[in-house]
Amino acid sequence: MKDVETRPSRYEWVIILAILLASLPLILGFSLLVLSSFSKEMVTNLDLSSFRFTLENWINVFQGKLATTGGIRTNILKVTFNTLIVALGVAGVVTFISALAGYSLSRIDFRGRKHMMVLLLILHAFPGVALIVGVYLLYRLTFPQSPDIIRLYSFFYVILARAALEIPMSVWLMKGFFDTIPWEFEWSGIIDGASRIKVWWKIMLPLIKPGILAVALFAFLAGWQDIIYVRTFLIDQTLATFIEANIEAEYSHMPLIAAAGTLYLLPTIIFFLTAQQILLQGYSGGIKG
Amino acid sequence: MVKIILKEITKKFGDFTALDNINLEIDDREFMALLGPSGSGKSTLLYTIAGIYKPTSGRIYFDDRDVTEIPPKDRNVGLVFQNWALYPHMKVFDNIAFPLELRKVPKQEIEKKVREVAKMLHIENLLDRYPWQLSGGQQQRVAIARALVKEPDVLLLDEPLSNLDALLRIEVRAELKRLQKELGITAVYVTHDQAEALAMADRIAVIREGKILQVGTPDDVYYKPKYKFVGGFLGNPPMNFVEAEVENGYLRVYESRIPVPAQYKGLIEKLDIKEVLLGFRPHDAEVVKGISEGLVGEVYSFEPLGREQIVTVSVNSGAFVKVFAPEGEHFTFGEKVTVKIREDRIVLFDKKTEKALEFLGE
Numbered sequence: 001m002k003d004v005e006t007r008p009s010r011y012e013w014v015i016i017l018a019i020l021l022a023s024l025p026l027i028l029g030f031s032l033l034v035l036s037s038f039s040k041e042m043v044t045n046l047d048l049s050s051f052r053f054t055l056e057n058w059i060n061v062f063q064g065k066l067a068t069t070g071g072i073r074t075n076i077l078k079v080t081f082n083t084l085i086v087a088l089g090v091a092g093v094v095t096f097i098s099a100l101a102g103y104s105l106s107r108i109d110f111r112g113r114k115h116m117m118v119l120l121l122i123l124h125a126f127p128g129v130a131l132i133v134g135v136y137l138l139y140r141l142t143f144p145q146s147p148d149i150i151r152l153y154s155f156f157y158v159i160l161a162r163a164a165l166e167i168p169m170s171v172w173l174m175k176g177f178f179d180t181i182p183w184e185f186e187w188s189g190i191i192d193g194a195s196r197i198k199v200w201w202k203i204m205l206p207l208i209k210p211g212i213l214a215v216a217l218f219a220f221l222a223g224w225q226d227i228i229y230v231r232t233f234l235i236d237q238t239l240a241t242f243i244e245a246n247i248e249a250e251y252s253h254m255p256l257i258a259a260a261g262t263l264y265l266l267p268t269i270i271f272f273l274t275a276q277q278i279l280l281q282g283y284s285g286g287i288k289g
Numbered sequence: 290m291v292k293i294i295l296k297e298i299t300k301k302f303g304d305f306t307a308l309d310n311i312n313l314e315i316d317d318r319e320f321m322a323l324l325g326p327s328g329s330g331k332s333t334l335l336y337t338i339a340g341i342y343k344p345t346s347g348r349i350y351f352d353d354r355d356v357t358e359i360p361p362k363d364r365n366v367g368l369v370f371q372n373w374a375l376y377p378h379m380k381v382f383d384n385i386a387f388p389l390e391l392r393k394v395p396k397q398e399i400e401k402k403v404r405e406v407a408k409m410l411h412i413e414n415l416l417d418r419y420p421w422q423l424s425g426g427q428q429q430r431v432a433i434a435r436a437l438v439k440e441p442d443v444l445l446l447d448e449p450l451s452n453l454d455a456l457l458r459i460e461v462r463a464e465l466k467r468l469q470k471e472l473g474i475t476a477v478y479v480t481h482d483q484a485e486a487l488a489m490a491d492r493i494a495v496i497r498e499g500k501i502l503q504v505g506t507p508d509d510v511y512y513k514p515k516y517k518f519v520g521g522f523l524g525n526p527p528m529n530f531v532e533a534e535v536e537n538g539y540l541r542v543y544e545s546r547i548p549v550p551a552q553y554k555g556l557i558e559k560l561d562i563k564e565v566l567l568g569f570r571p572h573d574a575e576v577v578k579g580i581s582e583g584l585v586g587e588v589y590s591f592e593p594l595g596r597e598q599i600v601t602v603s604v605n606s607g608a609f610v611k612v613f614a615p616e617g618e619h620f621t622f623g624e625k626v627t628v629k630i631r632e633d634r635i636v637l638f639d640k641k642t643e644k645a646l647e648f649l650g651e
Contacts (some may be wrong), residue, residue, distance in 0.1 A: 182372060182374065183431070184370040184371075184372055184374035184378065185374050187336075187339075187361075187368070187374070188340050188370060188374040188376075188435075189366065189387075190341070190360075190361050190362065191339055191340075191341070191361045191362065191366060191367075191368050192362070192387055192388035192391055192435075192439070193362035193388060193391040193392055194362075194391050200390070203376055206376070206378035207376075207377065207378065209378075
């Protein structure tokens with residue numbers, strides 16, 4: 001007999017079953033994808049008989065081959081690197097801006113603060129696709145003349161545009177994290193002679209580390225996964241556009257695309273498995289005795 | 290090491306008046322307690338002295354210097370918070386060193402000063418731990434060390450003991466009092482615990498609803514409360530109050546009559562007052578068995594406390610007084626007794642304003 005607090009609910013198994021059933025399509029889809037990437041032929045229709053193990057697809061992917069035959073090659077490492085730049089760029093911009101904006105919305109009573117918060121929510125409700133025409137117009141208007149920098153410019157633009165989509169929600173999240181920190185920490189710093197910006201950097205940011213990590217992770221994944229903005233603005237390919245471009249090509253070998261797809265999914269899976277732990281790590285121990 | 294002068298301080302948060310025309314002088318090297326129930330504005334007053342809150346009106350002086358417009362960091366005050374606000378991501382050493390680092394004190398000097406103050410507070414061996422690895426009492430010492438390391442002119446304490454357990458609190462309060470006198474620092478101490486204020490402070494300012502009701506030495510506020518509230522807030526158990534009517538030289542309390550205390554005879558005649566509240570402390574009376582001169586009633590309950598016992602006497606239905614009685618004495622429920630009050634310790638309050646008669650003219 002367990003203690004009351006730790007005893008599982010009598011209906012626990014019902015809940016677990018429901019969760020399993022709900023996630024079954026996803027789990028099946030992912031498993032088939034991963035299986036296919038190690039197979040000579042695609043594993044479909046839950047028919048495991050078509051599975052014949054091979055590492056060929058993965059070798060081909062890293063050699064940049066798009067098909068088992070023929071000579072078309074793409075430098076997949078470079079595509080992965082591009083994806084990483086976009087994802088890290090979005091994560092950096094979003095984290096920096098929302099950490100500053102979240103702090104001021106949480107702590108400074110400036111004019112129009114409430115309206116700004118409502119506005120942010122409304123902005124968040126706009127889907128990125130709905131904005132793309134306007135964003136594209138701005139892209140064309142600011143497009144540089146010099147051909148040397150257009151690729152750099154397209155990176156710069158896609159990072160800013162994609163980050164802008166993430167910022168409203170991230171600012172709200174960040175404000176929530178700042179709200180949880182008692183005013184005394186800040187007052188203590190101010191009395192000791194720190195400026196507001198120093199308080200933010202030296203006291204507040206370390207206290208909400210888990211929050212920053214969460215925001216950065218979500219922004220990173222948003223950049224990593226994005227296809228519409230990347231395809232519209234970025235001259236180079238990322239993993240998402242690479243897979244999309246080849247999935248319907250006649251020469252493409254589907255199990256190979258499956259391997260690329262698995263590679264594309266990897267960060268998401270890893271982050272969601274590990275991030276729970278990180279997100280739960282609080283500093284609550286030091287706040288009260 | 291400054292004298293703090295608060296002149297007509299008013300602080301409003303929107304429509305709510307947190308501090309209402311506060312006038313207070315805190316002498317150099319004095320230990321002043323701000324005592325009041327929660328929500329009385331005592332912490333707001335402390336934060337106003339620190340500079341975290343700016344008064345809506347009124348001025349604050351440190352000696353002759355008007356600091357009303359001066360930001361907190363230039364006031365040279367140390368503040369210990371109720372939750373201590375230790376930075377959890379910094380080790381104890383860095384916590385204490387933080388104010389000095391912000392002042393760009395050379396590294397060697399920081400090291401020296403941190404060790405000095407840590408030694409004074411007996412936490413030298415904890416310097417390389419994190420705050421969450423310390424006990425409540427240790428965290429509290431670190432918070433005090435951090436406030437003292439910059440050698441402030443004023444030490445402000447916001448209920449620093451309320452997070453400690455009862456035994457530790459009594460131990461620390463004696464130590465804190467000694468530390469304040471040794472350093473010769475002006476200290477302002479916010480508390481809702483009347484025992485803490487009585488035990489530590491040179492003077493106590495009793496605050497309620499944003500107003501200072503009384504300022505005085507612990508003896509003053511304890512024995513000569515200006516308001517019924519002050520008498521009822523200090524002491525454990527607090528002062529007893531019973532309604533009385535003045536009747537040719539006597540106070541009638543329900544069925545009993547006691548003579549008007551000598552010190553009030555002239556005053557009552559002068560004020561021509563009819564209805565008063567009679568206040569007395571539980572240890573300024575004794576319980577005598579049987580009916581005689583004094584407040585007659587019956588024993589409602591009794592609580593032995595070891596050295597003594599508290600007897601609750603019902604003087605009329607709904608009106609109770611608590612009186613200390615010596616240990617060995619035996620009481621039974623419902624027993625007829627008489628409460629004999631020390632006449633010179635009786636305090637009479639005006640029934641309407643609840644203000645002590647001797648202060649009524651103010």
